[in-house]
């Protein structure tokens with residue numbers, strides 16, 4: 319029976335949180351990076367290292383490559399820092415350009431080109447994990463598998479992960495691949511509940527509009543695929559952002575989060591995270607914050623365990639309807 323997470327053999331046990339780098343590097347345009355952007359990346363690395371967060375989540379597209387570029391500038395100036403960290407980056411999304419509309423591309427040529435670009439920008443010889451960003455309907459899985467195996471064989475990539483894939487897609491790709499898929503990154507959060515509603519409404523008409531493929535959480539857990547969650551902090555909508563224009567469920571959830579933050583003596587952001595961490599799927603939240611104070615407060619989520627009753631109270635309040 320496979321229940322041990324492949325990622326856990328690779329990473330220290332303490333790596334329960336991931337730092338998301340999507341907001342580094344300034345605007346999503348072709349303006350040049352500045353010293354301020356590089357300092358922001360350097361501070362992010364410093365604070366994360368200090369609190370034990372060692373995995374950094376990138377993508378070739380984040381701020382059009384500039385998120386990777388500012389990280390690379392930090393490694394250029396302090397080469398020894400690279401070895402202390404785990405870097406994951408994603409490939410496969412292409413924005414509109416002269417050749418076509420926004421599209422996905424898992425062709426061998428694009429995957430190889432994307433990885434080369436990430437390595438150059440990050441100023442590193444290897445990615446710890448290469449993540450396939452979003453499923454490409456035109457994937458030739460044998461061609462993709464060969465490309466991924468070659469990248470690993472040549473030491474450019476150490477491990478392979480996927481993102482936004484349901485279990486049928488992962489299983490189909492895995493059949494062709496000689497390497498284990500070790501990560502699946504999905505939108506899982508208190509603000510995006512289909513991943514839970516799918517299970518609790520099994521066989522119930524309340525479940526007809528739910529968009530989460532049944533069995534994905536279970537498949538990942540039983541095949542040693544680490545679940546990572548994006549959007550984990552719900553962009554702050556339950557933990558401090560202005561809720562005046564939000565629906566009543568968001569207002570009520572934010573109120574409850576604030577009450578629980580007082581009760582557990584942690585920040586509201588930490589409560590939102592602790593709710594994810596309480597789920598037995600061993601979800602690894604990817605934190606999108608770049609603010610040192612918020613990151614330090616978020617890590618306190620690891621020190622608390624929500625009671626079953628508080629966990630359900632948050633779930634039911636956020637879904638805005640009683641369970642069936």
Ligand SMILES: NC(=O)c1ccc[n+]([C@@H]2O[C@H](COP(=O)([O-])OP(=O)(O)OC[C@H]3O[C@@H](n4cnc5c(N)ncnc54)[C@H](OP(=O)(O)O)[C@@H]3O)[C@@H](O)[C@H]2O)c1
Nearest residue numbers: 338339340375548549550551552553554557558606607608
């Ligand atoms: N695989 C995928 O398809 C995919 C898609 C999207 C994202 N991702 C990854 O997941 C990471 C996180 O995603 P995300 O940024 O969308 O989600 P997030 O972690 O829910 O949100 C982070 C954003 O919310 C702000 N925020 C958090 N708490 C706040 C609060 N209490 N008050 C005000 N603002 C608050 C942060 O600002 P501050 O920086 O000021 O704290 C930051 O801009 C990304 O960095 C990326 O690595 C992956």
